Amino acid sequence: MTESTPTSAPAAGSPGAPDDFAIEAQRILAELTANPNAQFRDGQLESIRDLVQAKKRVLVVQRTGWGKSAVYFVATRMLRASGTGPSLIISPLLALMRDQIAAAERAGVRAASLNSSNVTEWDSVLEDLKAGNLDVLLVSPERLNNPQFRDEVLPQLLAFLGLIVVDEAHCISDWGHDFRPDYRRIGRILSELPHNTPVLATTATANSRVVADVAEQLGDDTTVVRGELARDSLRLGVLNGLDASARIAWLSAHLNDFTGSGIVYTLTVSAAEDITRMLREQGHEVRAYTGRTDAEERAELEQQLKDNRLKALVATSALGMGFDKPDLGFVVHLGAPSSAVAYYQQVGRAGRATDSADVLLLPGAEDEQIWEYFATASMPNQDDANAVLAALAEADGPLSVARLETLVGTKRSRLNLLLKTLEVEDAVSKVKGGYVSTGLGWTYDRDRYEKVAAVRAEEARAMLDYEATGQCRMEFLIRQLDDPDPQPCGRCDNCAGVWFSSEISDEQRQAAAGNLHKIGLPVEPRSTWPSGLANIGVPLKGRIPAEELAEEGRAIARLSDLGQGQTLRAFLAPDAPDAEVPGQIGKWCLEVLAQWDWNSRPEVVVSIPSNRRPGTVRSLAANLATAGRLVDGGELLQVGDHGTPDVNSAFRVKDLYEAFVVPPEVEEAVAGKSVLLVDDEVVSRWTMTVCARLLRRAGATSVLPFALALRA
Structure with missing residues (x-):
């Protein structure tokens, strides 16, 4: 690995003036940017020359907006003109692919992609590729292991490729903030390339550890082009100390203080959806963008934001790498990402082609719990x-x-x-x-995964340090990325003083609290048994018969919610005592029941036996029966171990299938009656589904599931 320090190209007519190669590259850049006076930034022309003339492997680590795509599109044009084959760009996100194809067209580069949203077009794309009608093919790393693509297309493609581009190359590394296993295949592909096939890897978010790891996977002769990562256009700030409802109140009150349109990031899907609902009710033109948003809607939402038809997208990290709106005016985080590097990557969406853009973080008390959940979920x-x-x-x-x-x-x-x-x-x-x-x-490589976990924990501590630091915030972030020359920015709240208002009126707080604390979530009934149950000894299949179905149920809130969820999360925590439901949560239960538009009012309450919180669940059922003047029908009888919800649907049903029975006294109480079926939490919905089936088969006319919380 060799380090390259970017330098400016000499002016025409001076010693070392542009040669024919530089002049041609400059002409293509002007077409790409639609600007006849466009100039290469430091390091761009050098990278293009290494790829086109020297056929080298190059890792570019440059800030967002530096122009990494200009390097590979100009290089592609020049390589194609010299008679080489097309470029293969490995790109992680659909949003990135859409923007790259649009940029390619501006540069006179014929580009197409193979991804999950254009399956019906794959055959025609591959025909164009074989016919030489494409200059660039964009694929996701997952596509590299599609059997048809891997076995039939890739071998032919590798034989005549002109260039391979690995975008967001930090994803290759275990140590990167967004490691993806599929990227590991890229190293194997590179090892099979002809020696003179140029390779370009690009990223804006790689510290020295990640750079070394990626360069090693690219090859020993990799040239690293690394520049300064400070973003002069960004004005950073942190507003600490607000609880969930205060953060919502602040955002509703001050969203229009920000210039232009932007992104509001949250840590969870439920938070994004809830915040969107609340902001829209306050008259803000915002939409949610999460992993639940389908591909067609994502494209439309991205375009609405680019056209400034939305004030903001309220998004999870699903809107991240590659989304390109050069004039994005602001990025606000309600809840912090788990590392300063990931935070830098997300805020880098703003201010790419503007003199100033605002970046504000509003941390949450629940952030560390959410980080821990995602960290453990990804480990094998x-x-x-x-x-x-x-x-x-x-x-x-x-x-x-x-x-x-x-x-x-x-x-x-x-x-x-x-x-x-x-x-x-x-x-x-x-x-x-x-x-x-x-x-x-x-x-299991215990040593490797323990080291990765240790790095993740260190990154989380650094994020907390960022929130509390009194030093320059930009300097703090780029030090986390091992920037070669970190300097104070002179713009952030610590350098130049607080630039944002922290005022929230009592009326705004009350409105947000009232909106945030709306209670009563529907619990959709399961309608179909998992496939393959016969393979594991469970004689159930297909649609659940209408006479065995549960009705739509209710829960107070999700445990991940910003309102009641926080109170419920504390009460239902694994180390919390098995206690009766406290008064406030009991009031919420009665509010949910009072607002429930059921088809048939319940007449009998039955509880599901709980191994972890038997006192909570039984007392909840008894108190609901008393308050609602319902018959307390008792609880189902547990006759076997019902396992853990942390398995897939088929195994969850297997665990539950013979775990409960309806005892005679309960069967007598529910016969011909509508039943309220009570539990503390709903995780997979299968416990409620199986128990409702038992009660319906015992003679209940309907079963309405009710729980304190949804774990989702």
Whole structure:
């Protein structure tokens, strides 16, 4: 690995004046930018020359807005003109692909993509590629392991590629803030390339550890072009000490203080949806953008923001790398990301082509709990891996993910992550029809994952330090990225004084609190049994018969909610005592019941036995019966271990199927009656579904599930 310090190109007519190569590159840049006077930034022309003339491998670490895409589009034009094949750009997000294709068209580069949103166009895209009608093909890292693409398309493509581009290259590294297992395959692909195939990797968010790791995977002769990461246009600030309702009140009161349109980031999907609802009720033109937003709607929302038809998108990290709105006026975070590096990446969306953009962080007391949840959810597990490998070894052929779910007690999201890890480490192989075992086995690399966990914990501490620091905030962030020359920015709240108002009127606080503390969430009934239950000894399949269905239920709030969720989370915490429901939560229960527009008012209350909180659940049911003048029908009888909700749907139903029975006294109480079925939490909805089925089969005319909280 060699380091390259960017330098400005000499002026025409001076010693070392532009040669023919530089003049041609400049002409293409002018077309790309639609600006005849456009000039290369320090390091751009040098990178293009390394790729086109020297056929080198180059890692560019430059701030957002520096112009990394200009490097690969100008290089592609020049390589294609010299007779090479097309460029392959490996890009992580659909938003990034859409922006890159639009930029390619401006540069006179014919580009197309293969992604999950254009499946119907894949055949025509591949035909154009084979016919030489495309200059650039953009694919996601996941696409590299699609069996058809990997086995039929990629070998041909690698034979005549002119350039490979790995965008957001920090995703390659375990140490990067957004590591993705699929990126690990890229190193293997690069090792199979002809030696003279140029490779460009780009990122704006890599510290020295990540740079070294990525450069090693690219190859020993990689040139690193690294510039200063400070963003002169950004004015940073932190507003500490506000609780959830105060943060909402502040945002509602001050959102229009910000110039232009921007992004409001949250840590969870539920927070994004709840905040969007509350801001819209206050008259703000905002929309939610999360992992639940489908591809077509995402594209439309991105365009609305670019056209300034929205004041803001309220988004999770689903709107992150690659979203390109050069005049984005502000980024506000309600809740902090788990690392200063991730924070720098997200705030880098703002102020790319403006003199000034505002960036404000409003941390939450719940942030650290959310960080811990996501950190543990992404780590592989030896027991889960053993179960997957055993199932594959015993199979007669490939097993799909859906089939594996019925054979392994792992949730779909965790199973997919595990399979990716096993695949890139050669324990399994993805083939047509699913996955097969390679027979090589897999061992949990405890040392590696403990080191990664330690780095994540260190990054989290640094984020807390950022919130509390009295030093320059920009300097703090770029030090986390090992910037070669960190200097005070002179603009942030610590350098130049607080630039934002912290005022919130009593009326605004009350309005936000009232909106935030609206209670009563629907609990949608399960209507279909998981597939493959017969494979694990459960004689259920297909749609649940109408006479065995639960009605739509209710819960006070999600545990992740910003309002009642915080109180419920404390009361239901794993280390909290098994106590009766306190007065405030009891009042919320009665409010939910009073507002419930049920088809048939419940007549009997029945509780689900709880291993963890038997006193809470039983007293809740008894108190609801007294308050609502309902019959307390008692509780179901637990006759077997009902396991844990931290498994996939098929195994959850298996655990629950014979775990409960309806005792004679309960059967007598519910016969011909409408039943309120009570539990403390709803996690997967399968406990309520199975227990409602038992009560309906025992003669209940309807079953209405009720719980204190949704764990979602």
